[in-house]
Amino acid sequence: xxxxxxxxxxxxxxxxxxxxxxxxxxxxxxxxxxxxxxxxxxxxxxxxxxxxxxxxxxxxxxxxxxxxxxxxxxxxxxxxxxxxxxxxxxxxxxxxxxxxxxxxxxxxxxxxxxxxxxxxxxxxxxxxxxxxxxxxxxxxxxxxxxxxxxxxxxxxxxxxxxxxxxxxxxxxxxxxxxxxxxxxxxxxxxxxxxxxxxxxxxxxxxxxxxxxxxxxxxxxxxxxxxxxxxxxxxxxxxxxxxxxxxxxxxxxxxxxxxxxxxxxxxxxxxxxxxxxxxxxxxxxxxxxxxxxxxxxxxxxxxxxxxxxxxxxxxxxxxxxxxxxxxxxxxxxxxxxxxxxxxxxxxxxxxxxxxxxxxxxxxx
Numbered sequence: 001x002x003x004x005x006x007x008x009x010x011x012x013x014x015x016x017x018x019x020x021x022x023x024x025x026x027x028x029x030x031x032x033x034x035x036x037x038x039x040x041x042x043x044x045x046x047x048x049x050x051x052x053x054x055x056x057x058x059x060x061x062x063x064x065x066x067x068x069x070x071x072x073x074x075x076x077x078x079x080x081x082x083x084x085x086x087x088x089x090x091x092x093x094x095x096x097x098x099x100x101x102x103x104x105x106x107x108x109x110x111x112x113x114x115x116x117x118x119x120x121x122x123x124x125x126x127x128x129x130x131x132x133x134x135x136x137x138x139x140x141x142x143x144x145x146x147x148x149x150x151x152x153x154x155x156x157x158x159x160x161x162x163x164x165x166x167x168x169x170x171x172x173x174x175x176x177x178x179x180x181x182x183x184x185x186x187x188x189x190x191x192x193x194x195x196x197x198x199x200x201x202x203x204x205x206x207x208x209x210x211x212x213x214x215x216x217x218x219x220x221x222x223x224x225x226x227x228x229x230x231x232x233x234x235x236x237x238x239x240x241x242x243x244x245x246x247x248x249x250x251x252x253x254x255x256x257x258x259x260x261x262x263x264x265x266x267x268x269x270x271x272x273x274x275x276x277x278x279x280x281x282x283x284x285x286x287x288x289x290x291x292x293x294x295x296x297x298x299x300x301x302x303x304x305x306x307x308x309x310x311x312x313x314x315x316x317x318x319x320x321x322x323x324x325x326x327x328x329x330x331x332x333x334x335x336x337x338x339x340x341x342x343x344x345x346x347x348x349x350x351x352x353x354x355x356x357x358x359x360x361x362x363x
Contacts, residue, residue, distance in 0.1 A: 019047065019057030029070060029159070036066070043083030045069055065090040073155060077148075143192045149175075150185045154192060157211040158204070165211060169218040178222060178261060179346050182254040186215050190250065212250060219253040226260035238352060239287035239322070241269040241278055243304065243330075248295035251328065254345055255291065259352065275304050279311060282322060286313040289323040289355055291348065294330030302336065309338050323355045 026033045040046030045066060047058040058066070065086050072082035143154060149172050156164035172181040193211055196204045238259055240252045249271045256268045267285055269278070282290060290308055294300045305326050312319040325340045327348060335341060340355075342348035 019059045020063070022047075022056045022058070025058050025063060025066070029066070031159075039066070039069065039083070043069075043080065044087065045083055061090060061094065064093070070159075073152075143188060146188045147184050150188050153185060153211075154189045157189065157193065157207050160206065160210060162210065162214065165214045166218070169214060173218070173222065178254065178258050179349065182258075182345050186254070187251075190215065215250055216253055219250070219257045223253070223257040223260045226257065226263075227266075230260065230263065230265050235265060235356075236286055236288040237265040237267040239267045239269065239281060239285060239290045240293070241273040241281075241290070242271045242293045243273070243299045243301055244275055244278075245272055246294055246296070246299040246328075246330070247271045248293070248328075251295075251345070252291065252293050255327075255348055258345060258349055262349070262353070264352065264356065275301070278304070279308065282308055282311050283313050286320075287322050289325060289352055291325045291327055291352075294326070294328040296330045297332065298330070300330045300332075300334070302334065305339055306336060325351060 020028075022033045022036050026036055029036075047056045047062045068086040068089050069079075069082050072085055073079055077085070143151060149168065153165065153168045153172070156168055169181075169186065172185045175181075176185070190208075190211060193204050193208045196207075240256055242249055242252065252268065252270075256266050259266050267281070267287060269281060273281075281287075292305055292308070305324055309321065309324040312321055314320050323340065324338070325342055325348060326334060326336075327342055331341065340351055342351050
């Protein structure tokens with residue numbers, strides 16, 4: 001190692017063991033090395049040292065700066081603004097450390113007393129969560145124009161940060177209510193993850209599983225809390241079911257939780273309900289309405305939907321029918337007399353509320 005002017009080692013000659021490589025840091029953050037290099041080019045969030053051959057070494061201060069960037073973007077802050085705040089926070093830390101060193105040097109003889117590093121509390125006010133989350137400036141997902149909460153949720157999922165995913169889901173419901181949280185935060189994030197893993201060059205299957213599990217857990221928790229107050233309700237439930245072969249249940253789980261929150265009893269049958277079982281359930285339960293979900297055109301069955309709509313139930317002399325809603329992108333623009341076609345969670349809730357007011361005799 002050569003000496004820099006004044007006896008200090010130059011940045012270029014700092015030994016490799018004083019920092020981590022770009023690849024190691026990328027693995028720690030759950031992002032690609034390309035993302036870190038992009039941050040360096042765009043925002044100046046690069047390592048302070050380079051070894052011979054121009055290999056990057058990220059010192060502890062560099063890592064702290066990137067973690068601060070991650071924490072800010074995870075909160076939904078735009079990358080450029082997050083980078084400025086992270087750099088400012090790191091510069092302040094460096095200034096505080098330099099000031100502390102000077103004060104220690106002026107204390108007189110004897111070894112300088114060690115001080116705990118000062119905790120920076122002057123960073124952007126939106127960026128002070130209890131624990132720093134590793135993230136990237138962009139989730140790498142095709143989100144488009146969405147709420148910042150949706151971006152924060154997507155970034156947490158891409159990082160495989162389960163705690164952050166759960167916190168953002170609960171926060172979104174508390175702040176906006178279930179309908180807005182589903183339509184503008186959860187669903188766009190889920191759709192973006194689905195499109196990403198289907199692309200040819202990248203696969204996000206593990207991200208989709210993580211996000212789907214936590215969304216499902218959150219929706220079921222909301223349902224369980226709301227449904228506890230529905231015991232003793234005698235009104236006919238809304239029956240929710242995926243068509244045979246259809247595995248996507250999350251939209252129905254959102255509707256299930258939202259209905260319970262409005263005091264409406266439900267009967268959730270879940271994924272891939274066989275036709276015979278679905279028809280039997282309608283006859284046994286006598287639901288006020290039946291919602292049939294299809295995510296893919298391959299699972300659509302118009303004959304089954306029409307058969308359920310024509311199914312009569314109840315005591316002899318007072319038989320009636322259930323209202324049937326066909327929901328989900330699999331149905332496309334399908335329209336059939338006697339079948340209702342909601343286009344989203346909010347519209348489905350409005351339809352079901354109106355149907356409840358009309359009663360089953362108005363089929």
